[in-house]
Amino acid sequence: MKKYFLLTIISFLLFSFTYGQKKEKIIVIKSTEHQAERLYNDAVKSYESKQYAEAIDFLNQSLKINDSLATSYHLLSIIQQEMGNKQAAIQTLQTYSKATHHKDTAAYMIAQVFYGDNNLDSASSYLNYCISKNPSYFNALYLLGNINFEQEKYNDAISNYTKVINISTTSADAYNDRASAKRMLEKYDEAIEDYNMAITLKKNVLFYNNRGSAKMKLEKYDEAIEDYTTAILLDSNCYQAINNRGVAKIEKKDYKGAIEDFNLCVKRKKDYYAAINNRGIAYYKNKRYKEAIEDFNFILSVNPSEASAYLHRGNTKEMLRDNEGACSDWKKAAELGIEEAKGYVKKQCEKQ
């Protein structure tokens, strides 16, 4: 029995490390000395061939034999989630929680379901419960950090990530995420220190991109361009870094270089509106007003309520001496909520 519990816990730990991935990793139990485990493994096979009903049947049988087999509860809850029944999944895990002594693990699993359902408050509650039971629960601390980040509670997130780093000093991801929380608090120098640490531990495209963006905030455009370029070298499809580098080049008044980047970005990700908008601005800055108008027109053809595209197109029409057109666009941008556009209309479009 002792061996049996040990196996279960190992299985959970393995599973827990994968919480962030889109598709849950399903564990196959190697030891099959118990009937419950064999039924679980049969359920895994059925699940993998998308025979959900059959899988559920095997799992129910497994749990009938051993009502504390964690992997069976876990797989059952996954199948229920995939079948769109998150409530059933939570009930499954709550049953497991009652059945097991590992309340922390159960709470963590429930939190994951809530997190997957974007119910961040409930997820936080279960994670806090989990951590109250086990203050060193690495994944719970990490997930709570991410939830706090997403809820813009950046100081709380930093505290969570710091605890994670204290548990695992080589967690590059945790350094990156803490850096991002610091960045959101506009503590750019501290953020860059953490990004540096993350990069030292792992050469990752995201880390370089993120450090580049922190440097942008400090107006260190050359260094930002360097980081974005490294990110692009690590992953030539990293369209975000390509777009971000284009913006950095605009700041450097290298409009031609910026346009090249935005073109490349759109090649990597067709119809990437951020890059098309930015390219329009770069064209404007490079006095290629007609091309700028084409980009803003394109954005408006896709989203006729895009306030900034009206603003930008109005600004461009002004330079083409099309005052009527500029005023019409500024009025639209003002209607859609851009305060500055109201000022332009008042100053340049209303007869004094």
Add this chain to the structure above:
Amino acid sequence: MKKIISTIIILSFYSFLFSQNTSFTKASFPEKGKELKAALKNIKKGSKAFDKEADYRNAAFYFLKANEFNPNNAELNYKIFLCYNHLRKKEEGFTYLDKAFNLDSNLNADITFYRGTMHHYYCNFDTAIYYYTIASTMREQAVKHIKECNTGKQLLENEVRCFIDNVGENINSKADDYHPIITADGKTMYFTSRREGKGIKLAYDGRYYENIYVSTKNENNQWTKATLVSELNASEEHSAVQGLSNDGQKIIIYRGDNNGDLFESEKRKGKFSKPKSIKEVNKNGYHETSASYSFDNKTLYFCSDRKNADDKHDIYKITKNMKDKWENIEILSNIINTNEDERTIFAHPDGKTIYFSSNGHDGMGGYDIYSSTFENGNWTKPVNLGYPINTPGDDGHFVITADGKYGYYSSDKAGGYGGSDIYMITFLGPEKLFVYNTEDNLLANTGKSFLHTKSIKSIELEPPKLTLLKGKVIDEDTKEPLFSNIELYDLNTDELLATFESDEETGRFLLSLPSGKNYSVNVKAEGYLFLSQNFNLPDSASYQEIEQTIELKKLVVGKEIVLNNIFFEFNKATLLKESKIELDNVYKLLTDNPNIYVEISGHTDNVGSANYNKKLSQERANSVVNYLIEKGITKDRLTAVGYGFDKPIAPNTTEEGRQKNRRTEFKIVKL
């Protein structure tokens, strides 16, 4: 730099391949002996004009003839360039310099430096720096130009948002056209031109004498064909416009007399009077040029080389004393004046900003235009107006409309009708808002991206703070234009700030009232009742234009005027000190016209009871009458009446209407 050098080497190689330096010898032209002889004769004539007479126009004429025969002689091309350089036709000259350099880059020691000036002129700053760096002659100038090129690079990166348009052929000609000066409303422009014209002679430098032209804006806001202002011009000397009062009634011109002096002229019945030397300004043997009146015409800014001589001017100011005479010349501080040349000055109608050109401040080449503001007793550090207003060429003679939206200046920059041209700048203000989109996956494992927007905003510059009061003065009955005196008072200090006149022919007037004062504007004409207006303009009052037709009433029985600048304490009959100027106007009218008998009447709005208002208005009328009696007007000439709210001149339903109804009136009852 490496890239620039290799580009230059490649270009030079190609140039060498396609053309060769061809000498004016029989060996080069064995079959064309006659034509060669004629060409050599032209070169000789050109050289004589160039070397002995400094007549560059003639020299260019002969050199160009020789160049038609043989366009591939490096030295001749270089000399043509030098002629154009002296004639300040840089662009035309650079074509020949380029040719000379391509034919023989080692023609002489100076050509490398001049090659630098050419690239400098066309804003190829890095290439210019290269040539200036390797030039072996004119080192001091080369070092200065390298600095200018570096400034130019910065200014080019931070281009000023504006449209610059050539004002067109109605004003510009193929000759030099420069120094535009406008009335404060921007409707009339005077400028100087060295164009050919009937009776206009050539000056010593081979160009036509300077003459003054005028153009006005038509109903479509277009400049009309410029005409010569004949009464300001002289046939055999320079006449160049330098300054103009805001209303266009006074003009300052430059003439070559006494090494260059300033002259003043006033408009009378549509024509300017004979220009008179401004003796208080002109200093014997020195060069006085460019001048600008302050908004109140009481200060005159001008440029003179009296301190440094050597054609290095500084900016000075002179003020009018109580007797309306110029006195107290002061040089502006060294924040404005440098050891180099400051010339062309323009004082904005806002009463505190000047624009001037200088080749001594941190510019991008030649003369650049700068602005400075008088704040807390000091001039602020001059600000370069930036590219494209300033260029590596000579930029100067800058004026700006009272609303700050348009400027005019002259430049010999590339393009245009030839020589220096006049350009209009339409200021677009600071850069508009742009919103960039960036995206980051901030968290390592969530796969969630975070979109960010970055807004780039500029600091909004404050528009000029002044009120432009313009219009015309006419007879109330006949509607004929009237010549009148317009007095501008500061009601808080009782100071007479300025006096103006309406145009004798049209009755038109124009006043600039900088914000920050409580003004009384009094319009007076002989045989008419005066008219007073109040403009209380706090510091924060933004730019506005007010157009008015002021109808003056003849001095006849029954005519009445509102005394707009008589103020009482709230709900009392105590006169405020700000009323003094108006009361003194009434006193003067009565002393100037001793047969007049008047009624002074008090009026109120309809707030409060009839009895209360009648009593208050009677007491207020009494206060005015008592003031006049104390000043010496006999009692029998004055009647005080309080009408309460019986005679409203506006509906009492609005605050504006009630304010109009609370008034003091003056009526002639016997003459």
